[in-house]
Structure formats: structure tokens, C-alpha cells
Amino acid sequence: MSELLPVIWYVLLAFLLAGYAILDGFDFGVGILHPLARSEQERQIAISAIAPIWDGNEVWLVTFGGALFAAFPEAYATVFSGFYIPFMLVLLALIFRAVSIEFRSKIDSERWRRTWDWGFFGSSLLASLLFGVAVGNGLMGIPLDDRGLYLGGFFNLLNPYALLTGLLNVALFAMHGCLFLYLKTPEGDFRIRLRNWMWHTWGIFLVLYMLATMYTLLAVPTAVPNFQKFPWVGLLAVVSVLAIANIPRAIYTNRAGQAFISSCVTIVTLIAITATALFPNLVIAGNDPALSLTIWRAASSEKTLQTMLLIAVIGMPFVLAYTVAIYWTFRGQVEPDKSSY
Amino acid sequence: MDVVLLSRVQFALTIMFHYLFPPLTIGMGVVLVYLEGMYLWKKEPIYETAARFWTQLFAVTFAVGVASGIVMEFQFGTNWAVYSRFVGDVFGSALAAEGIFAFFLESGFLAVLVFGWDKVSAGFHFFATLMVALGSMFSAIWIVVANSWQQTPAGHHFVQMMRDGQPWAVDGEPIVRAEIVSFWEVVFNPSTLERLSHTLIGAFIMGAFFIMSISAYYLLKNRHLDFAKRSFTGALLLASFFCLVQLVSGHSNALMVSMNQPAKLAAYEGHFKTGPGDLSLIGLPIEDEQRVAMNLAVPGLLSVLVHGDSDTPVSGLDRFRPEDRPPLLPTYFSYRIMVGLGMTFIALTLFSLFLLWRGKLFNQRWLLKIFVVAVLGAVAANQLGWIAAEIGRQPWVVYPVVERDSAGKPLLDAEGFVRYRSTEFPAAEGTVSIAGLRTKDAVSETVGSTEVLASMVMFGLIYLLLGALWVLVLDRKIRKGPIPVAARATSKSHGLLDSATQRLGREGVGRQEEDES
Numbered sequence: 001m002s003e004l005l006p007v008i009w010y011v012l013l014a015f016l017l018a019g020y021a022i023l024d025g026f027d028f029g030v031g032i033l034h035p036l037a038r039s040e041q042e043r044q045i046a047i048s049a050i051a052p053i054w055d056g057n058e059v060w061l062v063t064f065g066g067a068l069f070a071a072f073p074e075a076y077a078t079v080f081s082g083f084y085i086p087f088m089l090v091l092l093a094l095i096f097r098a099v100s101i102e103f104r105s106k107i108d109s110e111r112w113r114r115t116w117d118w119g120f121f122g123s124s125l126l127a128s129l130l131f132g133v134a135v136g137n138g139l140m141g142i143p144l145d146d147r148g149l150y151l152g153g154f155f156n157l158l159n160p161y162a163l164l165t166g167l168l169n170v171a172l173f174a175m176h177g178c179l180f181l182y183l184k185t186p187e188g189d190f191r192i193r194l195r196n197w198m199w200h201t202w203g204i205f206l207v208l209y210m211l212a213t214m215y216t217l218l219a220v221p222t223a224v225p226n227f228q229k230f231p232w233v234g235l236l237a238v239v240s241v242l243a244i245a246n247i248p249r250a251i252y253t254n255r256a257g258q259a260f261i262s263s264c265v266t267i268v269t270l271i272a273i274t275a276t277a278l279f280p281n282l283v284i285a286g287n288d289p290a291l292s293l294t295i296w297r298a299a300s301s302e303k304t305l306q307t308m309l310l311i312a313v314i315g316m317p318f319v320l321a322y323t324v325a326i327y328w329t330f331r332g333q334v335e336p337d338k339s340s341y
Numbered sequence: 342m343d344v345v346l347l348s349r350v351q352f353a354l355t356i357m358f359h360y361l362f363p364p365l366t367i368g369m370g371v372v373l374v375y376l377e378g379m380y381l382w383k384k385e386p387i388y389e390t391a392a393r394f395w396t397q398l399f400a401v402t403f404a405v406g407v408a409s410g411i412v413m414e415f416q417f418g419t420n421w422a423v424y425s426r427f428v429g430d431v432f433g434s435a436l437a438a439e440g441i442f443a444f445f446l447e448s449g450f451l452a453v454l455v456f457g458w459d460k461v462s463a464g465f466h467f468f469a470t471l472m473v474a475l476g477s478m479f480s481a482i483w484i485v486v487a488n489s490w491q492q493t494p495a496g497h498h499f500v501q502m503m504r505d506g507q508p509w510a511v512d513g514e515p516i517v518r519a520e521i522v523s524f525w526e527v528v529f530n531p532s533t534l535e536r537l538s539h540t541l542i543g544a545f546i547m548g549a550f551f552i553m554s555i556s557a558y559y560l561l562k563n564r565h566l567d568f569a570k571r572s573f574t575g576a577l578l579l580a581s582f583f584c585l586v587q588l589v590s591g592h593s594n595a596l597m598v599s600m601n602q603p604a605k606l607a608a609y610e611g612h613f614k615t616g617p618g619d620l621s622l623i624g625l626p627i628e629d630e631q632r633v634a635m636n637l638a639v640p641g642l643l644s645v646l647v648h649g650d651s652d653t654p655v656s657g658l659d660r661f662r663p664e665d666r667p668p669l670l671p672t673y674f675s676y677r678i679m680v681g682l683g684m685t686f687i688a689l690t691l692f693s694l695f696l697l698w699r700g701k702l703f704n705q706r707w708l709l710k711i712f713v714v715a716v717l718g719a720v721a722a723n724q725l726g727w728i729a730a731e732i733g734r735q736p737w738v739v740y741p742v743v744e745r746d747s748a749g750k751p752l753l754d755a756e757g758f759v760r761y762r763s764t765e766f767p768a769a770e771g772t773v774s775i776a777g778l779r780t781k782d783a784v785s786e787t788v789g790s791t792e793v794l795a796s797m798v799m800f801g802l803i804y805l806l807l808g809a810l811w812v813l814v815l816d817r818k819i820r821k822g823p824i825p826v827a828a829r830a831t832s833k834s835h836g837l838l839d840s841a842t843q844r845l846g847r848e849g850v851g852r853q854e855e856d857e858s
Binding site: 051052053055056058059061062063065066067069070071072073074076077078079080081082084085087088091092094095096098099102103106107146147149150296297300301303304307308311312315316318319322323325326329330 | 400401404407408409411412414415417418419420422423425426428429430431432433434436437438439440441442444445446448449450451452453455456457460461472504505511516518520521522524785786787788792795796799803806807810813814817
């Protein structure tokens with residue numbers, strides 16, 4: 001049991017991360033595409049599409065952070081203190097995004113709103129990029145000492161591979177957000193433009209996806225052995241490719257809902273593949289694999305993992321229930337004139 | 342500059358700014374539940390008008406609370422990595438429970454509370470409001486549990502970590518952390534209930550004073566009189582009750598501190614020498630001379646409060662090694678001003694209740710003016726309480742447990758200092774003894790002072806902006822005031838008409854598409 005519990009928590013963390021990426025991913029995408037909205041009414045539609053739910057979506061990140069802290073404190077401490085400046089920038093972006101969404105409609109002034117619109121765009125872009133950069137660095141590995149402390153500096157984190165995964169994440173969220181916003185937008189000029197952008201974002205994502213895949217297979221040695229060890233990763237890859245391929249098909253046949261679900265599947269498979277590539281490491285020591293922080297080295301005591309599992313088993317059904325209830329309440333397209341807030 | 346000091350200042354800055362908002366939302370949440378409940382019961386539109394108005398203020402406050410709160414969780418890892426490694430096993434569980442049980446609940450149902458007025462039934466809206474209020478209290482519970490464990494740890498033990506099946510040591514130094522032995526002992530550690538009730542009551546008082554402040558403003562401006570009088574009366578009743586309860590809670594908190602953190606109590610009271618204690622009302626403690634200058638004190642009262650008679654000795658700062666004593670002046674003054682504010686509130690609310698009973702309250706313009714600004718006092722009292730608790734916890738970030746004899750008297754070591762329970766671990770040279778974790782040893786090893794300074798400046802600027810935005814938007818909302826539901830109905834019918842036309846239009850388009858296909 002003591003060997004298995006960290007594995008269970010590794011999977012649960014991947015689940016929380018996937019929930020976060022799917023839900024907040026489209027919030028970020030809406031932010032990245034926000035400059036496409038031309039009139040105030042269009043901008044209002046984009047904001048109203050996510051206004052009631054973005055905050056609940058962000059809780060998935062908060063809970064992921066809390067769970068990482070509790071289940072794998074060694075990894076939490078190493079990563080957060082090691083990536084100090086990037087994380088501060090993430091926090092900056094998350095605060096600005098919150099403020100932009102919440103405050104833009106509070107004062108009736110064109111300049112006021114435009115300022116926050118750019119804040120919303122910039123913060124969404126920055127956070128998406130940094131999340132991708134973090135994943136890239138995670139796969140590449142970072143230099144660690146024998147206490148598990150990060151030995152590099154800020155600029156080590158900005159290597160070409162990590163920047164590529166950063167851009168990939170931006171493209172993924174932009175596509176995902178575009179599909180979501182299309183579902184939420186009433187008929188009109190904006191919807192037609194969003195339809196075009198579904199094609200554009202998908203194309204950009206596809207190109208970056210292929211580049212990143214090739215780069216990973218050629219130049220990221222840590223990722224490959226696990227793909228040989230766990231043959232079912234091949235299945236994940238197939239599902240991933242099918243999901244990506246289904247997006248243009250669904251757009252073409254006017255089934256935007258299906259396209260959005262395919263995009264969700266794409267996100268889940270990408271996270272699953274990444275998690276498999278990393279396993280059993282939480283932090284790969286690029287300088288010496290023997291120093292890597294595995295889930296067993298980084299884990300809390302068995303007692304804590306058990307307690308938390310119980311908490312998760314009790315709590316998660318509730319969380320899923322009210323997530324569904326709230327999405328159901330706010331289902332359907334945005335009604336442009338009911339700009340509540 | 343010193344990275345420990347900078348990290349402490351950054352934490353203080355971010356937590357103090359954040360803590361302006363949660364008490365308000367906790368306090369206002371209770372009021373919203375009451376208003377919506379009354380609306381469901383009595384169906385009087387005034388309750389809906391009021392609920393909608395406070396919901397607007399609640400939403401803005403909640404948003405700033407969320408934006409500033411996300412920093413808190415990640416800051417443990419970024420700035421206090423050693424602490425995170427040391428306590429993760431114990432502290433992390435409470436934090437994760439907070440996410441699962443509290444944050445999802447509040448943020449999910451907040452959507453219904455704010456955006457759902459015209460989408461869901463009144464009954465479901467009430468339910469959502471109740472869940473938001475509960476969620477905000479749950480989050481207080483878990484974070485206070487975690488903080489209380491730091492103050493008065495229980496249900497844990499210190500163990501050397503294992504790495505690949507071997508006890509883990511780096512350069513001969515054992516790597517030690519706290520691990521849970523009993524989850525419920527961690528949750529109900531000696532200070533949880535006392536501190537949680539004190540915190541929640543403080544939040545209710547702050548919420549009530551906030552509502553009284555805005556209502557008093559309307560009364561002075563002669564606007565929204567019915568709304569303002571009802572709100573003021575309700576909040577005054579709430580505040581008077583909770584100010585009195587807070588006095589009782591404060592006393593039992595002090596007793597709890599005297600048991601578990603005697604050094605903190607000695608600093609609160611400026612009590613230097615062990616012996617019967619006078620209760621210092623106000624003075625200037627001078628550490629070098631071991632006395633309180635210009636001391637206005639009630640003889641023997643400290644001993645009476647702690648032990649029930651005026652002769653029993655109370656542990657003074659002299660029972661602790663100089664390096665184990667908290668900074669004296671900030672602890673002494675923050676505690677004293679908090680208590681002073683609390684006493685003032687009791688007098689103020691009881692006097693106002695008396696005037697209310699005599700039907701004279703709402704003509705006392707001077708008193709209403711006091712109530713407009715009194716909320717600042719409530720904010721200060723909440724902040725000062727935490728300052729006293731946290732600076733009084735120094736120099737520890739995880740407090741050591743005081744060893745006692747069967748009668749409850751603290752045990753002393755050979756040099757006459759209070760003994761802390763400690764665990765020995767074999768090291769390269771002799772042994773390492775762990776009793777708790779000192780703040781100076783808890784910061785991230787890999788983060789330098791330049792980085793902390795940079796992030797601190799960044800947070801400082803953002804928080805100035807956030808604070809200014811909050812005040813600006815709140816000010817506009819308050820100036821605009823509550824919109825009576827009757828008036829709203831006309832504007833709503835206009836909106837309904839519009840959206841109905843649009844819906845017709847959309848359906849028309851839909852039909853066309855169908856025809857084409």
C-alpha cells in the first residue's frame with residue numbers, strides 16, 4: 001500500500017491538472033482571442049461567456065497546488081522556490097486576469113474598459129505561455145543538488161524546447177477557447193469571425209504540436225524510455241491524434257459541440273502522455289538522474305496520503321456535482337443585452 | 342538586505358492585504374443569508390432590494406479576496422520552501438481540504454449568487470447564498486486549523502525522512518520533518534477552537550460595522566432611509582451581541598495562550614519577571630531595563646485573570662532564553678490596541694442600543710458620523726489581532742510544545758528556563774535536537790534577497806492598484822445605492838422585451854437554416 005499510495009496521488013494530481021486545463025484553458029483562450037472582438041457588444045459577449053465560471057475554474061489550480069503541497073511537499077518546495085521568478089509572473093498574470101474580468105464592466109468609460117481588455121489579453125497570454133514553459137522544463141529536467149534544491153537560474157528556464165512547449169500551450173488554449181466562445185456566441189458577425197479563427201488556431205496548434213512531438217522524440221531523452229516501457233502510451237497517442245483530427249471534421253460539419261469535446265480530449269491525452277513520460281519522477285534532475293525527485297522520495301507519510309485520499313473521496317463527488325449544476329445553470333448562449341455585471 | 346526579514350515583510354504585506362477582504366465576505370455572507378431567508382419567508386421586496394445591493398458589494402470584495410488570496414497558497418512554496426518541506430505532511434492536508442471543501446463550494450455557488458438572480462428560482466438562489474456563506478466559513482476553518490497547528494502543534498511527531506529505504510542525511514545532517522500521527526488531534530489541537538471562534542466572531546463584527554458604516558452614511562445623507570434604518574438596526578444587534586461574546590472569547594484565548602505559549606502571553610502583557618502579575622493597561626516596555634515605563638496598571642489583575650487569584654505567579658519573559666523571546670514592542674502594542682478597540686466597540690454598541698431602544702438613535706448625527714468611520718477600527722482590530730498572534734509566535738514558525746508537570750506547571754531546565762519537548766536525531770557530530778522550527782531557518786534556500794525584494798515591490802504596486810480599484814468601485818456602488826426592486830421591474834420589462842425580440846429573431850434565423858438544409 002505504501003508503494004501504491006504515491007502512485008494514486010500522482011494520478012489524482014494529473015486529474016486535477018486536467019480538470020484545470022480543460023476548464024480554465026478556455027478562459028485563457030477567450031482572453032488570448034479577446035482582441036478579435038471589435039465592438040463593445042462583442043467584447044461583452046466574450047467576457048460574459050466566462051464571467052460566472054472563471055473563478056470556479058481557477059479553484060482547480062488552487063486545489064492542485066494544495067494537493068501537491070500535501071502529497072509531495074518535497075516537489076512542491078523544490079519547484080516553487082526553484083522557479084521563483086516565473087511563478088511570481090504567473091501570480092501577476094492571475095491577479096491581473098481576475099481584476100480585468102471583474103472590474104472592466106464596473107465603470108462606464110470606454111478607456112477604462114479598453115485598459116482592462118488589454119490586461120485580460122496580456123495576462124491570459126502570459127499565464128498560458130508560462131504554464132507551457134513549466135511543462136517543457138519539467139520534461140527536460142532541471143539541475144538539482146543532493147538535497148533536491150534547484151541549481152539553475154531564471155534564464156535556464158527559457159530554453160528553446162520550453163519556449164516551444166510554451167507556445168504550444170498558448171495555441172492549444174487559444175483553440176480551446178475559440179471553440180468554447182463559438183458555442184457561447186449568438187449568431188452574427190462575431191460568430192462568423194470566430195468560425196474562421198477556429199480554423200486558424202487549429203492550424204497553428206497542429207504545426208506546433210508536430211514540431212513539439214518531433215523535438216521531444218529527438219532531443220528529450222528522459223521522455224522516450226517510458227514510451228517503450230508502457231506500450232499503452234501508443235494508444236493514448238492514437239486517441240490524441242484522432243481527437244485533433246476530429247476537430248476540423250466537426251467544425252466542417254457544423255458540430256461545434258463535438259469539436260469542443262475533441263479539444264477537451266486532446267488536452268486530457270496530452271496531460272496523460274506527459275504524466276506517463278515523467279513517471280515516476282515529479283522533478284527530473286537533468287544533471288544526474290539519480291538525484292531526481294521520484295514520487296516515493298517526495299511523498300508525504302502513508303498516513304497523510306490515506307487521510308487525503310479519504311478527503312478526496314468524500315469531497316470530489318460534491319465538487320463534480322456542483323460543477324455540473326453550475327454549468328447547467330449557465331448553459332446556452334450569452335444573451336448580449338443581459339450584461340448583468 | 343536580509344532574506345528572512347524580506348520574506349517576512351512580504352508575507353506580512355500579502356496576508357494583511359488579503360485579510361482585509363475575507364472577514365468582510367464572511368460577515369456579509371451571514372447578512373445575505375438572513376436577507377434572502379427573510380425575503381423567502383415574508384416576500385417583502387425591501388429584502389430583495391437589500392440582498393441585491395449587498396450582493397454587489399459582496400461580489401467586488403470577494404473578487405479582490407480571490408485575486409489576492411491565490412498568492413498566499415503559492416507563497417509557502419516560493420518563499421518558505423524549508424518550512425513547506427518541514428510541515429507539508431501536516432499542514433498540506435488542511436490546505437488541500439480547504440480547496441476541496443471550501444473553495445469549490447464558495448466559488449461555484451458565487452456564480453449563482455451574483456449572476457443567477459433571473460436564471461434560477463428564489464429558493465435555489467437562497468440555497469446558493471447559504472452555500473457561499475458556509476463555504477467562506479469552511480475556508481476560515483481549515484486555514485485557522487493549519488495556523489493553530491503552527492502555534493500549538495499536536496497530533497504529530499518529528500521523524501527523519503527516509504530516502505530509498507535509508508534514513509536520509511545530507512552532509513551528515515539528518516533531514517527531519519513533522520508527520521501526522523493523528524489527524525483529529527491536528528485538527529483539534531489545543532488552540533483551534535479558541536482561535537477559530539475568535540477569528541469568526543471578529544469577521545462577524547467587521548461585517549456588521551461595514552454595513553453600519555454604509556447605512557450611517559445613507560442616514561446622514563437622508564437617502565434610502567427605510568433600507569438604511571433596517572440594515573443599521575440588524576447590524577447593530579449583530580455587532581452588540583458579538584462584541585460581548587468576543588470579550589469572553591478573548592479571555593479564554595488569553596488563558597489558552599498562557600498555557601501553550603507562555604512567552605507570547607508575557608510579551609502581550611509586558612510581564613518581565615516571573616511572579617504575581619499586574620495588568621498593564623498602557624505603558625512603554627523597556628527591554629533593557631526589564632520594566633514597563635509610565636505604566637498604568639491594575640495590581641494583581643494579570644494573576645487573577647490567568648489563575649483566578651492575585652498571588653499566583655505568572656511566567657515572565659525571564660523564563661525564556663533571549664533567543665526564544667518574541668519581539669516585545671509590536672506584540673505588546675498590537676495586543677493592547679486590539680483589546681482597547683474591542684472595549685470601545687462594546688461601549689459604542691451598547692450605548693447605541695440604548696438610544697435605539699429610546700428611539701433617539703437616528704437623530705444623533707455625531708454618533709452616525711462615528712459609525713461611518715468605526716469600520717476602520719474594526720478592520721484595525723482584526724489586523725492587530727493577527728499581528729499580535731503572529732509576531733507573538735516568533736522566533737518560531739512551528740512552535741515548540743511546553744513540557745508540564747501533572748499539575749500543569751511548566752517544567753524548567755537546569756538554567757531555570759521553560760523546557761520544550763524535543764526529539765534527538767543522530768548526526769555526523771553528536772545529535773541534533775528538534776523542538777520546533779525557527780522562522781529564520783524556514784525560508785527558501787535557493788531564493789535571494791534581490792528576488793524577494795523584486796517580488797515584494799511587484800506585490801506592493803499590484804496591491805495598491807487593487808486596493809484603489811476596490812475603494813473606487815465600492816464608492817460608486819455605494820453612491821448609487823440600492824435600486825428598489827419595484828423600479829427595477831420596469832427596467833427589467835424593458836430588458837425582457839428586448840431579449841424576447843432578439844430571441845424571436847434568433848429563432849427565425851434558426852428556422853431559415855433548417856429550411857436551407
